[in-house]
Amino acid sequence: MTTSTFVFADEDHTLGNALRYCISRHPDVQMVGYDVPHPAEEKLQIRIQTNGRDPSECLVDSAKALESIADTYLQQLAEFL
Template sequence: MNAPDRFELFILGPDEKKCAETADTRTPNSSVFTFKKEDHTLGNMVRAALLKDQHVTFAGYKDFELRIQTDGKVTPKEALVNACKSLVSDLETLSREFTKEYELRKIVGDATADQ
């Protein structure tokens, strides 16, 4: 009864930003990105995509503060943008292949039901 509405868990308020970058002064070529109203699902996917980048020397997150360190050839922000673009591409492929497989199974199921 006193619990917040479920949409408040993922809808940003009027003055909230989804992501903010803070330079990490303790290590070179590092930034900390703070994501609002996201969870481990996105955190783990982004971290994994970042670790595929040859210029990323470290990527890790905790409570969805994502720390990225690069070799200096790209900025942490550029590495994050590239990882997100890669993830979107992978998810588009997954969606396309899943839909294709679903439609094929539906056709096969319809054909066997007619027999």
């Protein structure tokens, strides 16, 4: 079991919740959680626990998945407009 916490500056719940969802769908992730420690602090903390795989690899994989979702959404929105 491997656990890491990642801190993102100038981010909030918008990225946190979307990224948490994508990370939770990763097959090597056992647990993921995020928080914004204080509303006055502009930082996001994401904690990932895996079954042995490097958590940073799971984070990168999940960020790419989120990017793909966002690209698909933007393409569909452009077709609608």
